[in-house]
Amino acid sequence: MASAPSTKDAVQWARHVSQALFFAFFVLLVVGTVCSFTAGWISIVEPLGGLQVLFANMANVNLRILLRVLSGIAIFTIVAILFGKAWCAWACPVGSVVELAEYAFSRAKLMGHARRKGRAVSSEPRLNKNVKHGVLGGVLGSAVLSRNPAWCSLCPIGTICRGTAAGGLIAAAETFIVGSVVASSLYERRAFCRFLCPVSSLLTFISKLNVFFKPVVKRDSCKECGLCERICPEGIPLHKEKDLAECTKCLLCYSKCPYGGVTFKALGQSGISKKALVPSIIALAFFIMVIPISNLYLAQKEVSLSVTPASFTIASGGNVTLTAFLSSDGVAVPDRDIVWWASEGLFDKSEGYVVRYMAPSTSENKTVKITASFYGDEEYKGATATIVGNVISFKQEPTTTSIVPQSFVVKPGGNVTLKVVVLPHGAPVELVEWRLEGPGFLSSDVNGSATYFAPKEVEEEVQVRISALFRGNARYLPSVGYAVGKVSLEVTAPPKPYELFGRYYALRFSRMAVKDGLIEGPVSVGNLSLVRIRGAEAVVFNLSMPDLGLAASEGVLRDLEVYASSVKGIVDGKPMELDGSKKVRISGNIEISDGEVLAAVLSCKSLDAKQLYLAGKYVGGQEPYVPAVVTAAEVALAKNYAMGAPESYGELVKKVMRLTSGQVEADSFSIVIPAGYHLNRSSKEYGYKAGLVLNSTRLTGENMTMYAIYYKITVQIARYVGPLGFYFIKATGEENVGSVVWHFWASWGIGGGYCHRVLDVEVHAVLFKLDKASFTDVRLISFSG
Amino acid sequence: MYGLNRRSFIASMTGLLASATLLTLIGIGRGKKIRPPGVLEEDEFVSSCIRCGKCVDVCPTGGIKLDYSDLYDLGTPVLEGYCAVYTQLVEPSQEKNVRFKRSRENAELCLRCVDACPTGALKRLPLKKIKISIPKNDEEKCTKCYVCVAICPFDAVSVGKDGWPSFDLEKCIGCKQCAVLCPPRSITHEPYGR
Numbered sequence: 019m020a021s022a023p024s025t026k027d028a029v030q031w032a033r034h035v036s037q038a039l040f041f042a043f044f045v046l047l048v049v050g051t052v053c054s055f056t057a058g059w060i061s062i063v064e065p066l067g068g069l070q071v072l073f074a075n076m077a078n079v080n081l082r083i084l085l086r087v088l089s090g091i092a093i094f095t096i097v098a099i100l101f102g103k104a105w106c107a108w109a110c111p112v113g114s115v116v117e118l119a120e121y122a123f124s125r126a127k128l129m130g131h132a133r134r135k136g137r138a139v140s141s142e143p144r145l146n147k148n149v150k151h152g153v154l155g156g157v158l159g160s161a162v163l164s165r166n167p168a169w170c171s172l173c174p175i176g177t178i179c180r181g182t183a184a185g186g187l188i189a190a191a192e193t194f195i196v197g198s199v200v201a202s203s204l205y206e207r208r209a210f211c212r213f214l215c216p217v218s219s220l221l222t223f224i225s226k227l228n229v230f231f232k233p234v235v236k237r238d239s240c241k242e243c244g245l246c247e248r249i250c251p252e253g254i255p256l257h258k259e260k261d262l263a264e265c266t267k268c269l270l271c272y273s274k275c276p277y278g279g280v281t282f283k284a285l286g287q288s289g290i291s292k293k294a295l296v297p298s299i300i301a302l303a304f305f306i307m308v309i310p311i312s313n314l315y316l317a318q319k320e321v322s323l324s325v326t327p328a329s330f331t332i333a334s335g336g337n338v339t340l341t342a343f344l345s346s347d348g349v350a351v352p353d354r355d356i357v358w359w360a361s362e363g364l365f366d367k368s369e370g371y372v373v374r375y376m377a378p379s380t381s382e383n384k385t386v387k388i389t390a391s392f393y394g395d396e397e398y399k400g401a402t403a404t405i406v407g408n409v410i411s412f413k414q415e416p417t418t419t420s421i422v423p424q425s426f427v428v429k430p431g432g433n434v435t436l437k438v439v440v441l442p443h444g445a446p447v448e449l450v451e452w453r454l455e456g457p458g459f460l461s462s463d464v465n466g467s468a469t470y471f472a473p474k475e476v477e478e479e480v481q482v483r484i485s486a487l488f489r490g491n492a493r494y495l496p497s498v499g500y501a502v503g504k505v506s507l508e509v510t511a512p513p514k515p516y517e518l519f520g521r522y523y524a525l526r527f528s529r530m531a532v533k534d535g536l537i538e539g540p541v542s543v544g545n546l547s548l549v550r551i552r553g554a555e556a557v558v559f560n561l562s563m564p565d566l567g568l569a570a571s572e573g574v575l576r577d578l579e580v581y582a583s584s585v586k587g588i589v590d591g592k593p594m595e596l597d598g599s600k601k602v603r604i605s606g607n608i609e610i611s612d613g614e615v616l617a618a619v620l621s622c623k624s625l626d627a628k629q630l631y632l633a634g635k636y637v638g639g640q641e642p643y644v645p646a647v648v649t650a651a652e653v654a655l656a657k658n659y660a661m662g663a664p665e666s667y668g669e670l671v672k673k674v675m676r677l678t679s680g681q682v683e684a685d686s687f688s689i690v691i692p693a694g695y696h697l698n699r700s701s702k703e704y705g706y707k708a709g710l711v712l713n714s715t716r717l718t719g720e721n722m723t724m725y726a727i728y729y730k731i732t733v734q735i736a737r738y739v740g741p742l743g744f745y746f747i748k749a750t751g752e753e754n755v756g757s758v759v760w761h762f763w764a765s766w767g768i769g770g771g772y773c774h775r776v777l778d779v780e781v782h783a784v785l786f787k788l789d790k791a792s793f794t795d796v797r798l799i800s801f802s803g
Numbered sequence: 804m805y806g807l808n809r810r811s812f813i814a815s816m817t818g819l820l821a822s823a824t825l826l827t828l829i830g831i832g833r834g835k836k837i838r839p840p841g842v843l844e845e846d847e848f849v850s851s852c853i854r855c856g857k858c859v860d861v862c863p864t865g866g867i868k869l870d871y872s873d874l875y876d877l878g879t880p881v882l883e884g885y886c887a888v889y890t891q892l893v894e895p896s897q898e899k900n901v902r903f904k905r906s907r908e909n910a911e912l913c914l915r916c917v918d919a920c921p922t923g924a925l926k927r928l929p930l931k932k933i934k935i936s937i938p939k940n941d942e943e944k945c946t947k948c949y950v951c952v953a954i955c956p957f958d959a960v961s962v963g964k965d966g967w968p969s970f971d972l973e974k975c976i977g978c979k980q981c982a983v984l985c986p987p988r989s990i991t992h993e994p995y996g997r
Contacts, residue, residue: 053855054921063921067853071922074850083851086923148811152818159823164830164875165846170854171829171877180856180869180878191871214818355929359910368958369931393912396927400912 026273033107033268037114044111044179052111052179053170054090059313063090064175065098065224066157066217070167073158077165082316082396089312092305095224099302102228103221106211107251107268112174112199113211117251119200120207145206145213147253147264154219174199174210175217208251225263227298230284232262233271239279246271246280256280318394321346323356323401325390331408335491337376338407342390344371346398354392361387363409377409379491384409417445419488419499426503428472436501438466438486440494449489456482458505472505480505481707487651487686498651498686498715522583522616523710523798528560530587532578535608540598543581547598548618551580553608561627565710566691566798567635567646570627575796577623580615587613620798630719630791632689634784644695645727645782647706650684650717653776657681673699673751674725674784684779687717687793689786697728697782699750704728704782714793721789727751728782832875835994837882837936839867840976841917841925851924854878858916858925863893866979867916880916882935885979887913892956895980900954936977936992938970944989951981951990 044052068087157169202209247255366374394400447466454460462468490496532553539549562569585596587610634643657680692706731747866884887893963969982990
């Protein structure tokens with residue numbers, strides 16, 4: 019007997035450790051584990067929850083739900099058949115809390131059974147234990163009636179575990195449910211567990227199949243004192259009861275019997291009768307079999323996905339139809355989501371078995387990777403197929419576009435026919451887009467001619483500007499040509515080509531080195547005699563053009579041609595002064611210092627400038643600056659472009675927008691220095707007369723800063739290839755359009771099928787700065803008048 | 804064997820009637836809620852959910868929360884935050900979503916809540932059948948910044964009439980990422996009408 023007390027204590031301590039471990043696992047570590055637990059193919063569902071789901075889905079029960087629930091409750095049920103209601107005393111977190119609370123209550127002499135200590139041994143409990151079977155029926159019945167496992171919402175076992183996932187009021191509600199259960203123990207020992215808990219009821223029924231590990235009373239030692247009944251959490255009168263389905267295997271009777279009259283036997287009271295064993299074995303076998311069967315049935319099947327053609331070669335901008343084939347064991351699987359992805363290029367739709375892939379327009383040969391994916395569903399696992407395609411490019415040819423005639427004069431109400439010439443021959447003229455700036459009306463046809471109809475009445479002479487933009491395609495690069503016209507009240511003869519030279523503008527520099535240069539004069543152009551400067555390459559330092567408000571620290575001009583009325587400077591240490599009256603011819607490498615050229619027209623194939631700076635002209639008054647009108651087509655900004663909120667430029671212009679960008683690219687770039695300018699900020703209308711114009715077919719620049727008082731942006735939004743529409747953004751410096759505009763600038767930028775393409779930009783800039791700028795096909799001319 | 808005497812019978816019948824009445828009264832309530840992905844019909848979902856909270860536990864965005872607003876579905880999950888849908892879109896941002904849309908190469912569906920569900924209340928549905936919620940745009944607050952257009956992982960938002968964002972409900976699964984990323988917070992989501 020010496021070792022007996024320590025064994026008796028040890029089993030109770032073992033039980034408390036088990037309770038603590040399960041409590042920590044269920045309540046503190048993993049949310050909801052008491053209701054379900056999944057690891058790999060093992061899925062455990064608390065049987066009452068599982069049964070409720072079955073009953074709630076009674077109307078539309080199918081094999082899938084049935085197997086899922088049965089395999090879920092299988093492990094729990096097997097344990098219950100083997101060990102009876104051990105769950106209640108060894109694992110249930112509510113049972114553990116209640117047991118701990120009852121210990122505290124009895125120490126505080128609060129327990130009902132403690133107060134009624136003198137009560138007769140045989141006195142009935144105050145509630146009938148069969149109530150819980152009724153509750154179980156109610157729980158399942160209500161699940162059928164309301165199609166809702168509503169008990170799960172209130173179940174103390176579930177809520178004690180969910181409570182940790184919640185906070186605030188919710189945790190308070192959860193605490194209330196668990197608290198009520200604990201408080202019910204004050205009324206009667208284990209009141210909730212014994213009389214109400216439907217899980218306990220369900221376990222009691224399963225426990226009827228339990229034949230192992232049952233308490234056995236040693237008749238010779240038992241004094242029928244009744245302590246076992248009082249100590250038993252389920253209130254089983256062990257000394258007289260035969261049905262032990264309610265036994266939770268807490269071993270308290272074994273531990274507390276003063277006479278050592280209770281033992282536990284693995285094989286029950288009096289050996290195992292066949293009668294009791296058969297249903298038990300059948301049930302065990304059933305639930306053991308359910309697990310692999312349902313896992314086999316519910317397992318996702320393997321599929322294979324292939325794409326035809328397995329590889330392809332198409333031309334740049336071309337398209338190809340791709341077909342996905344999804345099969346499982348050689349049988350096609352229809353009506354699933356096949357999602358497509360391509361490293362470059364687009365699809366007509368992003369999902370489907372058959373899609374059309376559109377290759378990107380590219381100037382170099384490319385390899386594209388195309389992936390079709392099936393993400394998997396209840397029946398099938400996911401699969402992915404990848405194919406590789408080649409996109410072959412045409413070498414794009416550069417083009418030049420010009421309008422004939424380049425300048426014209428018409429009467430009000432008159433018209434003039436213009437023709438566009440795109441070189442090389444064979445470039446599709448129908449890709450030309452005409453545009454008119456100024457009053458009047460322009461009609462164009464696809465054969466490359468357009469007719470300009472001047473307005474019927476004009477108050478004074480009006481300038482118009484017509485541009486022809488050759489859009490380019492996979493074979494030809496885009497280019498642009500311009501024509502300028504005058505709607506004049508006076509009937510004049512057609513102008514001579516260089517009558518445009520109405521004004522001269524100064525070009526100053528600290529040093530200019532011309533390679534393979536030729537300065538000759540006089541050259542007669544129309545009725546003027548001018549000096550012509552030509553050079554294969556000219557490097558200019560500290561360039562400034564006061565009329566344009568333009569300055570650059572360094573510039574490199576290629577294929578330069580300047581017509582000037584006067585050229586001044588120091589050549590080889592000697593002052594030089596040329597004008598159209600003197601005959602001159604200097605050739606070779608020429609270097610001029612402190613030069614000033616009064617130019618009428620300047621053109622060059624390319625201009626690379628550093629620290630380019632363009633500022634508006636200060637005139638004072640309401641709009642103190644006459645801005646430079648900067649226009650461009652197909653603008654793309656990259657690298658940290660940003661449009662700031664309205665701010666002030668110096669002390670002078672209070673409402674300007676600042677636009678900065680690390681990199682800028684634009685086609686058909688031009689700067690117009692207006693001769694006169696007005697802007698109505700409220701109606702967003704403006705007007706100006708063109709003065710000096712710098713045209714360039716393309717600009718690329720770095721680190722741009724621009725302060726502008728007016729923006730006009732035309733944006734095309736397209737989805738994949740089809741255009742959705744045009745949007746016009748007009749703003750003076752007053753509105754904060756930054757957030758509206760910012761992402762439009764990244765032309766063709768944003769993925770996902772939407773393309774924002776900036777077609778046309780007109781900005782009235784009071785300041786325009788570029789750290790580095792490269793212009794192509796530059797032409798600087800002044801308009802007369 | 805069980806000793807079902809008259810007293811026990813009356814007691815259990817009382818328990819049955821009381822609990823059945825109470826739970827049926829609680830359980831017949833229904834409403835519309837924004838559920839986690841994988842729900843075809845609200846009714847079917849409520850009848851299969853055992854309120855275990857597993858989906859809450861596994862959700863990488865923390866967007867799934869247990870609902871305590873009604874008694875009939877106390878403890879069922881609702882999508883309070885957003886659904887990442889793809890594992891790459893946990894904590895979405897303008898840059899992340901735009902980059903993801905450009906290179907879906909390794910796109911991997913998340914749907915961990917569906918995998919965690921022990922009773923099949925959340926089902927593994929094909930992507931186009933997943934409907935979580937319906938977006939609504941408050942035109943009073945909207946600044947037409949089109950961030951929603953740019954970030955939508957399903958290309959369901961486009962520039963519609965008068966430049967307002969318009970939602971293609973065929974494509975939209977209601978993941979609520981546009982609402983999370985909308986700078987003026989003008990997009991809200993309503994439960995899917997089912």
